[in-house]
Amino acid sequence: MNNRNRGKNTGDDTLFGTGKQIDKLKSAVQDMQYLLSRDYAEKASSELVGNRYRLKTRQIQSVRGASASNAQIQNRKSKQLEVSELENTTIYLDGFNVLILLESLLSEAYIFQGLDGCFRDLSEVHGTYKRVNQTFSAIELIAKFYQNSKVQKIVWIFDKPVSNSGRIKQTILDFATENNFNWEVDLEFNPDKFLVENAEIVVSSDAWILDHCKNWFNLIQYVMDEEKLAVNLIKMF
Structure with missing residues (x-):
């Protein structure tokens, strides 16, 4: 294994590590919620808010991820399932979304909880996925959830065009075979x-997926609570 992780970027402690900055981000999210709820476009809203609070690029990114309109929040909350409702079901994971978020969380990067209750990070995959020191630990956390929740089957969906998606698929399949898990891993051009x-039940923090899916489960919240993980968490509300 290499020495890579998905921890903080240089300067993140300055952008997110003080009460003054966090208060500013929370105010920005409130303003974004107001604008989005009145049908302002997300890009225009983030530009207005970013200018008002003089936010840096990564701060704007965190605010956009945490924000949603009143209608979006209500819609997403209405489709959220509890762990008690998952027994004997098939769960579909938004593969890179879930895996990279867990890797970031375990790497002590800043994690942001949005108005919809979902958690997001600031990592991005620019056409290539690279395993990090925390990859296997992240997969093990999914395994614990799988066993404890009594889910019947987990289906991982990864972006086929992303380089190394085939490798992470094989890594997960090998792990599932070794442990006799009912897991499936598929590569899709448009996951x-x-x-x-x-999918009847999705695990993702992607806003578009949450808006359009049938049902979803907040796996990151579950893992954090069950494992009592120490997380650099910022609640953006």
Whole structure:
């Protein structure tokens, strides 16, 4: 294994590590909620808010991820399932979304809880996925959830065009075979559309998926609570 992780970027402690900055971000999210609820476009809203509070690029990114309109929040909350409702079901994971978020969380990067209750990070995959020191630990956390929740089957969906998606698919399949888990891993050209059209229950923090899916489960919240993980968490509300 290499020495890579998905921890903080240089300067993140300055952007997110003080009460003054966090208060500013919370105010920005409130303003974004107001604008989005009145049908302002997300890009225009984030530009207005970013200018008003003089936010840096990564701060704007965190605010956009945490924000939603009143209608979006209500819609997402109405489709959220409890762990007690998952027994004997099939769960579809938005593979890179879930895996990278867990890797970031375990790497002590800043994690942001949005108005919809979901958690998001600031990591991005620019066409290539690279394993990090925390990858296997992240997969093990999914395994604990799988066993404790008595889910019948987990289907991981990864972006086929992303380089190394085939490698992480094989890594997960090998792990599932070794442990006799009922896991499936598929590569899709348009995973977001696939998940919305084919999954009864989705695990993702992607806003578009949450808006259009049938049902979803907040796996990151579950893992944090069950494992009592120490997290650099910022609640953006």
